[in-house]
Amino acid sequence: MRTAPTPASRFDAAGRAPQLSAQRLTLRAGSRTLLEDFTHTFYPGEIWCIAGPNGAGKTTLISTLAGLMKSAHGHVEMDGVRLADWPGVELAQRRALMPQSIRDAFSARVLDIVLLNRFPHLTGWGWERDDDRAAAQAALDALGLAPLASRDVLSLSGGERQRVALAAALCQDAPLLLLDEPLAHLDLHHQIDCFETLTHWTTGAHAASRTVILSCHDLNLARRFATHALLMDGNGAAHAGPVRDVLTPALASRAFGYPLVLIEDAGYEALVPAVRGGPASAPKLL
Ligand SMILES: Nc1ncnc2c1ncn2[C@@H]1O[C@H](COP(=O)(O)OP(=O)(O)OP(=O)(O)O)[C@@H](O)[C@H]1O
Known part of the structure; x- marks a missing residue:
């Protein structure tokens, strides 16, 4: 979908202010163009699934939307301000990123690993307070991980470690969640639990403020739980819109070959x- 740039302050028909917007974004990897001249606005209350074949550029896009990678052209705005203009701590208060792979270099309790993501909220000497510990415990509870709170993170299975990473992102309490393949390593039950937690996280009292953008290879779970999809073909083109308009047999067949x-x-x-x-x-x- 290639559209003209829009003013960052544009409200949608429901009166929602944009949370994140890509403005004429072009992403390249070596000589390949992964995404070309892409303009799109993401609104609160939405769960976006970024789909596409291996190497299409999903991780590259998520990293760029998080402000960790530079685009070849164009830019990203959060709350109407270019990512590059956000001070680091304030950016971390506004968006949390769960990377695709996590390598633990040392032993630590699961609870302490999750608490690390409270760093944007720490004040003074940087010691965590009761509300930080409560946020970490609540995130573990939300994903059914409370029994693992005292376990050494190095002892976890791949799926358990993945859920701890998601708990850490939730614990950061940022209104925008960027999750790179959060369902990887999870069995079907936990994949559904994960999506239900994210649905709960973006609805009700929080619908006006919270957005999730995740990459995912399961098109059927995406059709069931995401509200919108962004389908990348890896050659520069992307379709974006309501999930059932985008993850169709015709568009998905073409993208996945x-x-x-x-x-x-x-x-x-x-x-x-x-x-x-x-x-x-x-x-x-x-
Ligand atoms: N430094 C680099 N030089 C050249 N190509 C690169 C470089 N870094 C990444 N790439 C390529 O960019 C493409 C996009 O990678 P990316 O990880 O964003 O894809 P993805 O859609 O997330 O893939 P997957 O589904 O396999 O996780 C890949 O083909 C990758 O090999």
């Missing part, structure tokens, strides 16, 4: 890979 069909049963829908030589309903790739 494999025909997908949408099957429906008892009110449920699923995008599944077409069987080679199977029924003619599978879309032909253009």
Whole structure:
């Protein structure tokens, strides 16, 4: 989707102020253009799934939206201000990033690892206060991790460590969550728990202030739990919009280079890979 830049102060039809906006963003990796001239505004109350094939540029985009990578062209604004103009601590109070991979270099209790993400809120000598410890405990509770609070982080399984990383991002208490493959290593039950936690996090009293942008390879969970999707093809183009308008058989087949069909049963829908030589309903790739 390539659209003209819009003023950062633009409100949507529901009167919501933009939380994050990409203005004419172009992302490159070596000689490849991953995303070209992309302009889009993200509003509070939305859960965005960034989808696309391996190497399409999902991590690159999330890192750029977080202000950790420079774009080749264009810029990103948060609350109407360019990311580059935000002081570091204030930026960390406004957006939390969960990276794709975490490597722990030392032993530490799970609770203390989660508490590290309270750093943008610490004052004075930098010691955490009761409300910081309460925030860390609440984040662990939200993801069913309270029983692991005293465990050494080095002893966790891959899925447990992934959920602790998500708890740490939640504990940062920033209204914008940028999550790079938060479902990686999680079994189906915990993937759904994770999405339900994020849905709860962005609805109700918080719908006017909180946004989630995550990358995810499971198109069906995205169709069920995300409100919007951004589908990258890795060659510069992207489609952005309501999740069911974007993660369609036609658009997803083209982006992933494999025909997908949408099957429906008892009110449920699923995008599944077409069987080679199977029924003619599978879309032909253009
Ligand atoms: N320094 C670099 N030089 C050249 N290419 C790079 C460099 N860094 C990253 N890339 C390439 O940029 C592309 C986008 O990488 P990115 O990690 O953003 O993709 P992704 O969509 O998140 O992939 P995945 O689904 O595999 O996690 C990849 O093809 C990667 O090899």
